[in-house]
Amino acid sequence: MKLIEKLDMKDSQTISFHHHLREGDRVMSMVLKALHDAGLRDLTLCSTSIMNCHDFLVDYIKDGMISSLETSGLRGGLGCFISDGGMDNPVVIRSHGSRARAVSDGERGVDVAFLAVSKADELGNATGMIGQNAFGSLGYGIWEARNAKKTVVVTDDLSSKVLDHISISQSDTDAILVIHEIGKSEKINSGALRIKSDPLTMRIAENSAQFLMHCGIDLNDKAIQMGSGGISLQTMNNLTSHLDEKNIRFKFAVGGITNNLIQLLEAGFVEALMDVQSFDPACAKSLRYNRNHHEVDVNTYSNPLNPSNLVNSLDIAILSALEIDLDWNVNVITGSDGRFRGAVGGHQDVAEGSNLTIVVAPLIRGRIPVLTDKVNTLVTKGKEVDAFICEYGIAVKEDHESILRSLNDSGIKTLQLREMYNKTVKYVGIPTKPEYSDKTVAIVQDRYGNTLTEIKQLAR
């Protein structure tokens, strides 16, 4: 409470958080409770993402403490609440790169950033790599601290000695808030981020590995983003013997970093990891002790106004999808029922930056087609996508003649998107589209701050 006074917090300000602790975060709930007790109203909450553990936001929206939300993702109970029109102001949905741009180009000023850190020192230096709840990279936090008007680092481990690793500089810190527990770092690799070995995943991963091995692109010395989904992880597993045999070493891997990628780094298949967000608590130790595992801030990762960003250097990227359509457009934010169940994350950024962008997903997911005639929500434009790989095979855009030729020469048959689509219709029919009312409940921006898609309230 004293801190709130010291920060001179007022109604209608913008507060922000990062989601490095993912489903293990406790900082947002703790801070919002204090702001609620202080009677603040009409706040804009701007988080790098919002997870299931943040469903409590519904109550704060209902009672008027939070009047606007800005995030890269929406899901769970809050997602349903928004889909059903529970909020007056449309949620602003940005990719990580677009958000990095918005907080630095004036579009989204942040009054106070509350940033979870796993250890801080009394000078105000902070890191996510040390401490009982070490979570790894502070890639979002570093940039947030540099841009917010005021930055509060929130920790459960305050050191009187100068930290032996500094991620956020004391220069970017205005206050230190010590709490009992910032969360549970072991929860950061829950859910979607665990490696899967079901037959569907294995099939798609096998097709993806075949594509990479036979697409005619020399993989050596390439920059990659492999994604953190189960399919990506298995794709890499399928590739390792090929990498070993051909003596292939990737120049660097970027994005959310998994334990799988740490193993590839240690085995010498990847020369450097550029870690904007750690998807495994094991990253903390690797970042600290492996000199080729780098913490990179989100501006360096993907701010579209930063010409030196890492996604612009990507050669090959594997991305997931909730839906992809016949024009190669991708949706990663709403399900086929129109409800929020995902996040833009770095999707738009990577797709635009990478030379070759491959979308991997099941053609049909639990009797619901992923490949449709038209995505419910346009997130990433079809022109940024080069290939789609599912359990039935590989589709490559027609203008990639040399890739198509290489695959063909290797005996790999490719399909047209339309052929794949016909399969979905044959197997599960054409599903009913969700019905919408007129009210806009969310706006998906493109990387540059333009409105790409208005998402409407679901009709009852």
Next chain:
Amino acid sequence: MKLIEKLDMKDSQTISFHHHLREGDRVMSMVLKALHDAGLRDLTLCSTSIMNCHDFLVDYIKDGMISSLETSGLRGGLGCFISDGGMDNPVVIRSHGSRARAVSDGERGVDVAFLAVSKADELGNATGMIGQNAFGSLGYGIWEARNAKKTVVVTDDLSSKVLDHISISQSDTDAILVIHEIGKSEKINSGALRIKSDPLTMRIAENSAQFLMHCGIDLNDKAIQMGSGGISLQTMNNLTSHLDEKNIRFKFAVGGITNNLIQLLEAGFVEALMDVQSFDPACAKSLRYNRNHHEVDVNTYSNPLNPSNLVNSLDIAILSALEIDLDWNVNVITGSDGRFRGAVGGHQDVAEGSNLTIVVAPLIRGRIPVLTDKVNTLVTKGKEVDAFICEYGIAVKEDHESILRSLNDSGIKTLQLREMYNKTVKYVGIPTKPEYSDKTVAIVQDRYGNTLTEIKQLAR
């Protein structure tokens, strides 16, 4: 030349350099020759400091390529040239902290920064810690890169692999210039920075150590800046057995870092080094491998507009002087003859930030009194200085009653500044003051950008 076009360089722009390579720098001469060949005119050269090896600037000033200079130091042939009125526009002299402020608060926009780095990678990441000319901290360079409109990293060692230590981020780099040799890093600890053991130095250092041991301040857990001059180094040597005996560990040491401080870190007498500028090539290895030796940018070191800067946390600082006067005012930029022969460096910043500021210098230096009735050039105001220690003893400001009492109780006699001054008069008389004409040749700013002192042209 192609780079100059690519950078869209024009007459009257401001270019900048850092002086991490000190007397070993070759980047400034190489870059200026290229700009000269390109026919550029009327440039403002804004360097973190200017060394003797930069005397060639006289020619570029004479022929009109450089019309304004901004620096923390002036010496050698260029210093004489300026003192004699060789330049139309007054040189702007700022402390490191004031410069950090000026390049970020709009007072001094930098169009292109040319920053020597000992290794860079193709993404644009750079460091001073690796490579054949590794020089250590890039403390000035990091902040410069973040603030300059365009940043060129200049290196003699370009890596195709991602660097395994990143000081300047690719996000802050606009171009990479590869040259044959950035300089000679072994020259960074030449001259004033070497440890001395002449009787005069030893005597002052002994007095300084006695002061620290008996001033009544518990040295344990204190933040210090000890300075890089010979006296400071010997003071520390004299202290170590006391530190050992009393189990004293300094919290951190800040500023220019010497090999001496590295040894204190390794011996456990200092818990952390905060290195804005390395005064020994050995710092490169220490910065890289010792987790408690930190590279800090100059904004974090001493920007007065950054409330979290390190000088604000200082408990005790030892600073040098070319002159000190009866009002405790200090001059570190001109000699008794009025000619430029020094640098403000961090003097103003540290004196203002530190709780206790001790000036150490010989009372008489080569028959010239250091303690005078009035300094030739006011650089650091007397109100920021607490004690003066010379070969004849210790003077402490009267309001430090407890310090005076502690020293007295320990049998250490203190002197009044006036008593010391009378000694100088007795031994060497009152020297003639330099005579000046009306023309202002340089302006010494205070930390906040106000004019503190106008330095006039020397009369013939």
